[in-house]
Structures are given as C-alpha cells and as structure tokens.
Amino acid sequence: MKHYIIYLPGLGDHWDAPRRWALKLWRIFGVQTELVPMQWYDGKSYDEKLDRVLSSIDRAAAAGYDISLIGESAGASMASNVAVRRTAQLHRVVTLCGVVYPQADVSPVIYGRSPAFKTSMSNLVNSIQTITSSDSPDFRVITALYDPVVDHRQNILHAKKPIRVWSVGHLTTIALCLTLFSPIVIRQIKK
Numbered sequence: 001m002k003h004y005i006i007y008l009p010g011l012g013d014h015w016d017a018p019r020r021w022a023l024k025l026w027r028i029f030g031v032q033t034e035l036v037p038m039q040w041y042d043g044k045s046y047d048e049k050l051d052r053v054l055s056s057i058d059r060a061a062a063a064g065y066d067i068s069l070i071g072e073s074a075g076a077s078m079a080s081n082v083a084v085r086r087t088a089q090l091h092r093v094v095t096l097c098g099v100v101y102p103q104a105d106v107s108p109v110i111y112g113r114s115p116a117f118k119t120s121m122s123n124l125v126n127s128i129q130t131i132t133s134s135d136s137p138d139f140r141v142i143t144a145l146y147d148p149v150v151d152h153r154q155n156i157l158h159a160k161k162p163i164r165v166w167s168v169g170h171l172t173t174i175a176l177c178l179t180l181f182s183p184i185v186i187r188q189i190k191k
Contacts, residue, residue: 010073
C-alpha cells in the first residue's frame with residue numbers, strides 16, 4: 001500500500017518551512033507527504049483554501065495512493081470538512097491538537113484576522129453529524145495530556161477515542177508529533 005499524507009497546518013503560517021522539513025523525514029517510514037499551506041491570515045476565502053486541498057487529493061488519487069489527511073489545530077476543521085466531501089477517496093483522517101467542536105471558544109480577534117477559519121468552523125456544524133456516522137472515513141484524534149490552547153472538549157470527536165501523547169502544551173505537542181512522536185502518528189495512518 002502506498003500511503004500519501006496531506007498535512008493541513010493550523011494558524012501558525014510562519015512555521016510552514018519547519019513543518020515541511022519534518023514531514024520530509026517521514027519518508028523514512030515509507031510514506032509520501034505534502035503540506036498544503038492554509039495561510040489562514042492571507043485574506044483568501046475558505047473556498048480557495050478548500051480547492052487547494054481537493055486538488056492535492058485528486059493528484060494523489062490519480063497516482064494510485066491511499067490518501068490520509070492530517071489536520072493540525074485549526075487545520076483539523078478543514079480536514080473534517082474535506083473528509084465529508086471526499087469520504088470515498090480517504091483512507092484515514094487524523095486530527096492533531098485539532099479544533100473540531102463547532103462552538104469552540106475562538107477569539108473574535110482570530111476570526112477577524114482569518115474569515116476563512118471562521119467559515120471552516122461554521123461548516124463543521126454539518127460536517128460533525130456526517131463524521132460521527134458509520135459512512136465517514138476512519139478518524140483518529142491525537143491530543144496532548146494537557147493543551148491550554150485547544151481544550152480537550154473542543155478537540156475530541158464524539159464516539160472517537162483519543163490517542164493521548166505524553167506531552168503538555170499545544171505547540172510542544174504539535175512539534176513533538178512532527179518529529180520525535182512521528183512514529184505514533186504514522187502508525188495511526190498505517191493501521
């Protein structure tokens with residue numbers, strides 16, 4: 001099985017270069033990776049960001065890969081929304097310290113700076129109902145023992161048991177899952 005992982009980052013747009021570097025190292029585990037930059041603060045619409053993700057899925061599908069999405073933090077909302085649209089094409093969806101609760105307590109300042117993220121969160125209302133049905137792709141939720149940025153009640157999908165990694169903090173957990181804990185993440189993809 002050839003695995004292709006599409007990684008959807010969170011709000012830290014300026015961290016895309018280190019993310020790409022870490023994802024390239026995942027190839028030692030026999031997976032291909034692609035970071036689709038969300039650039040949440042660039043002012044572009046939700047639909048433009050969604051189209052980039054859908055195009056990546058189409059390219060990977062045409063090449064015959066088993067495709068999985070990883071949605072990090074705010075990117076988990078996009079991954080969840082994409083999963084509903086492309087259920088048949090996706091092998092697995094992993095949320096990493098992800099915001100997947102439509103009524104999450106997100107600062108109005110963040111929504112003001114990123115209307116696309118606000119739209120993604122609004123779209124979660126309908127997506128969550130589909131995700132929790134039996135027809136959705138296989139979801140895995142990876143979360144920290146304690147995350148002060150994304151409360152555990154906002155990153156757990158109903159009826160999906162979370163995988164808790166031994167880490168404290170939002171950015172710390174994401175960085176560890178991209179590097180030291182990457183075998184845990186990849187194992188969830190390959191299961």
